[in-house]
Amino acid sequence: MMQQRVTISNRAGIHARPAALLVEIAKDIKSSIYIEKGSDRINGKSIMGILTLGAAYGTELNIITEGEDEKEALEAIVRLFESKFSEE
Template sequence: MVEQMVTIQNRAGIHARPSAMLVQTAKDFKSNIYLEKGNDRINGKSIMGILTLGASYGTEIKVITEGEDEQAALEAMVKLFDQKFEEE
C-alpha cells in the first residue's frame, strides 16, 4: 500500500469532469484506489463516491493505492491533481 497527500488546486474543485477523469484513470489499474477526505474514504473507481466527497479548492485529499500496480496507479492519480485536471 502506498499513499500520498494532494491538494485540490483547480478553482472549481472536484466536480463532474474531474471526477470522470479520476475514474477513467483509476480503471486502467488493477490496484484498489481510494480517496480519503477527513474520515471519509471512498472507492476511486466510483464516480458517485468521488462526487459525494464535496472536495473544493484547497481541500487536502489522501490518495491510497493497494495492489500489484499500486505505485504506477498512485503516480497517475496524483498527476491529475498536479495538472489541475487540465482546467487551468
C-alpha cells in the same frame, strides 16, 4: 500499500469532469484506489463516491493505492491532481 496527500488546486474543485477523469484513469488500474477526506474514505473507482466527497478548492485528500500496480497508479492519479485536471 502506498499513499500520498494532495491538495485540490483547480478553482472549481472536484466536480463531474474531474471525477470522470479520475474514473477514466482508474478503470485501467488493477490496484484498489481509495480517496480520504477527513474521516470519509471512498472507492476511487466510483464516480458517485468521488462526487459525494464535496472536495472544493484547497481541500486536502489522501490518495491510497493497494495492489500489484500501486506505485504506477498513485503516480498517475497524483499527476492528474498536479495538472489541475487540465482546467487551468
